[in-house]
Amino acid sequence: MTTHKTDEEIARQVQEGQKELFGVLIERYEEKLKRYASKFLLQRQDAQDKVQEVFIKAYINIQSFNVSRKFSSWIYRIAHNEFINAIKKRSGESIFFFDPDTIFPHPLSKEEADGAVTRKETKELLDKTLEQISPKYREPLVLYYFEDLDYKAISEILQIPVSTVGVRLKRGKEAMRKIIEKDEQRP
Amino acid sequence: MIHNNHQDCVKQQIMNAIEEGNVIMKPKWHFVLKTSLAVLGGVLIALALLYLVSFIIFVMWYTGSWFIPVYGIKGIISFLLAAPWLLVAVVVVFLWILETLFRHYTFAYRRPLLYSTLGMLGVVMIGGFTVAQTSLHQTLLVRAKNNKLPIAGPLYKQFSLRYINDIHRGMIKQIIENGFVISDKWDQPVEVTLTPETRFPYGTDFETGDLVVVFGEGEDGQITALGVHKVGSQRMLVASTSSQQMRLQFMPKKGM
Numbered sequence: 001m002t003t004h005k006t007d008e009e010i011a012r013q014v015q016e017g018q019k020e021l022f023g024v025l026i027e028r029y030e031e032k033l034k035r036y037a038s039k040f041l042l043q044r045q046d047a048q049d050k051v052q053e054v055f056i057k058a059y060i061n062i063q064s065f066n067v068s069r070k071f072s073s074w075i076y077r078i079a080h081n082e083f084i085n086a087i088k089k090r091s092g093e094s095i096f097f098f099d100p101d102t103i104f105p106h107p108l109s110k111e112e113a114d115g116a117v118t119r120k121e122t123k124e125l126l127d128k129t130l131e132q133i134s135p136k137y138r139e140p141l142v143l144y145y146f147e148d149l150d151y152k153a154i155s156e157i158l159q160i161p162v163s164t165v166g167v168r169l170k171r172g173k174e175a176m177r178k179i180i181e182k183d184e185q186r187p
Numbered sequence: 188m189i190h191n192n193h194q195d196c197v198k199q200q201i202m203n204a205i206e207e208g209n210v211i212m213k214p215k216w217h218f219v220l221k222t223s224l225a226v227l228g229g230v231l232i233a234l235a236l237l238y239l240v241s242f243i244i245f246v247m248w249y250t251g252s253w254f255i256p257v258y259g260i261k262g263i264i265s266f267l268l269a270a271p272w273l274l275v276a277v278v279v280v281f282l283w284i285l286e287t288l289f290r291h292y293t294f295a296y297r298r299p300l301l302y303s304t305l306g307m308l309g310v311v312m313i314g315g316f317t318v319a320q321t322s323l324h325q326t327l328l329v330r331a332k333n334n335k336l337p338i339a340g341p342l343y344k345q346f347s348l349r350y351i352n353d354i355h356r357g358m359i360k361q362i363i364e365n366g367f368v369i370s371d372k373w374d375q376p377v378e379v380t381l382t383p384e385t386r387f388p389y390g391t392d393f394e395t396g397d398l399v400v401v402f403g404e405g406e407d408g409q410i411t412a413l414g415v416h417k418v419g420s421q422r423m424l425v426a427s428t429s430s431q432q433m434r435l436q437f438m439p440k441k442g443m
Contacts, residue, residue, distance in 0.1 A: 019205055021214075048197070055201050056210055063194040064218040103300040182214040 007071035008184055014062055022062075025071070026055055032147060033079050040083050042131050049088055054079045073156040076149075080139070080157050082136040097137070099160070106163040119145065122173065129179045137172030140165055227326060229288050233311075236281050240315025245324040248348045249372075251356030251400035251418070257388045258402050258414040265402070269351045282307060334432050348372055355379075355401040355410055356418070359393060366412065369399060378409045386414040 005013075007025060014022050033054055037047030057078050065074050123145050130138055143149045143157065144165075155162040204210045247253035252269035255262040286304055289295040295303045324343075330336040331343035355377060357369030366381040379401050393399065393415075402414040 006440070015215075021200070022205065023198050023202050026201060030197055050195050052201065055197065056204070059201070059205060059210055060213055061217040061218075063213060102296075105299045105301065155297060156293070159291065161299050162298055 004047060008067045008069075011062060011065055011071050012067045014059075015065070015067075019124070022059055025058075025075075029055075029072075029075055033075070036076070036079060036142060036147055037083060039130060039146050040135070040139055046086060050082050054082050057082065062158050070153070070156075072149075074155055076147075076153075076157040077159070083139075084135075099164075101164045101167050102111070102160050105161075106167050122176075125176055125180060129176045132179050133172060137168050137175055140168045141172040141176075144169055209356070225288060229285060232281050232285050232288070234310045236278060236285070237318055239274055239278050240311050241318035242324060242342075242346075243271055243278070244315055244319040246271055246274075248319070249324075249347050249356070250349070250351055250416075251354045252351060254400045254416060254418060255354055255402055257416070258386060261413070262402060265351075265353050269344055269354055274346070278311075282311070310356075330333045331386070351412075353402060353404050355403075355405055357399065357401070359395050359397045359399060362366060362393070367393065369401065376408065377405065379403075379415070380409065380411050381415065382411060385412045387416060388414065388418045 007028065010021050010024050014025070029051070030051065033051045034047055037050050041047050041050065054075065058075050061078070065071065071084050072165065126141055126145055130141070133141065140154055141153045144151075148154050149157070151165045154165045160168075201210070244253070247270065250269065252266055255266045255269070258265075282304070285307060286295075286300070287306075289303060327336055328343045328347055331340040331347075334340065336343065347362055355369070355371060357371045357377060359367045360370050360376065361368040363378070366379045368378050368390060371377050385403075397424050398418045400418055401410055401412050403410045403412040
């Protein structure tokens with residue numbers, strides 16, 4: 001019965017008291033969030049704990065979810081906050097509190113249409129270099145290339161302008177290329 | 188957090204915790220209350236901003252510093268020195284708080300910070316100018332002067348009646364040979380001496396009862412004016428007594 005229902009419909013039913021349906025939402029998002037966490041946090045064990053925390057927070061706060069909006073953006077936003085806090089707690093990795101990219105308008109607001117081959121290649125290269133890319137650029141790259149989210153959805157999750165998503169993706173890919181070039185130059 | 192074997196199914200662990208009541212959903216009213224408080228806070232901060240911006244404009248108008256930049260570099264320096272920077276800093280902090288509150292809403296974060304900040308600043312400035320045009324601050328200042336304004340009274344006295352070295356605002360009481368006598372903010376007579384260097388950006392058509400701003404250093408009730416201009420109506424001060432016109436013919440400025 002619930003398999004044909006949208007996430008938003010299920011979330012509304014959970015809000016109305018059908019707690020057991022929350023399990024359907026977990027089923028739908030567990031793998032996605034685990035992938036997001038492992039790629040962004042770069043620690044699989046940590047990722048599992050964090051995803052559990054995300055679902056618990058989502059359940060506790062589900063009454064704040066507006067069913068006219070997308071559930072995926074809402075739960076990814078919770079995940080983003082949880083993962084950012086995890087990175088902040090972890091020593092050695094710098095995190096962005098203030099981003100000048102969000103202040104000024106950028107002309108790069110159009111979504112780049114990667115070809116299927118280019119996208120696959122980029123994903124493979126990212127897999128090798130992600131851990132060397134700063135969290136600021138790593139996160140949009142993970143959301144775009146591994147979670148297949150569009151600029152608008154990423155903008156909602158990170159709560160930044162759509163044009164800034166484009167800027168971060170561009171800079172993230174530039175960082176990736178530099179890392180690859182450096183690796184190639186090594187004897 | 189639920190501490191169990193990581194190999195266990197995440198779904199099962201969470202559903203068990205929900206079933207056993209270890210994880211409890213927050214009620215709808217909790218979020219409605221939270222949002223209402225945020226909206227109320229936003230509205231109060233916006234109102235405080237309108238009040239502060241209009242008060243800054245009023246203070247600068249009342250002290251005369253608002254009009255001084257027309258006198259060139261010296262005027263701009265005096266304007267900057269006379270600006271109530273403490274109040275400006277409070278406005279900046281309030282704007283930052285408001286921006287932080289708005290930043291979680293789609294209409295704000297979808298656009299660059301510059302746009303939302305400029306938008307807010309624009310609204311606050313227009314609102315501030317509008318409020319400054321009303322008699323609100325003048326009425327409150329009169330009450331403060333009469334010690335009938337308990338909380339905001341010191342604020343009005345401190346900012347509106349403060350002495351600014353080279354900016355003097357007052358009403359022309361008497362025209363004299365080399366200038367005129369004005370009554371200042373404390374109703375004290377101040378003799379203004381005009382020289383060939385004195386600038387009149389808006390003309391020399393003065394009469395008793397006019398409100399003027401005099402730019403120039405003053406000492407012992409005497410000012411040598413570097414610039415003088417009429418600021419128009421008598422809205423901000425007590426009504427004039429005499430309207431006897433005494434046109435002044437000043438020597439033209441050097442080099443003009």
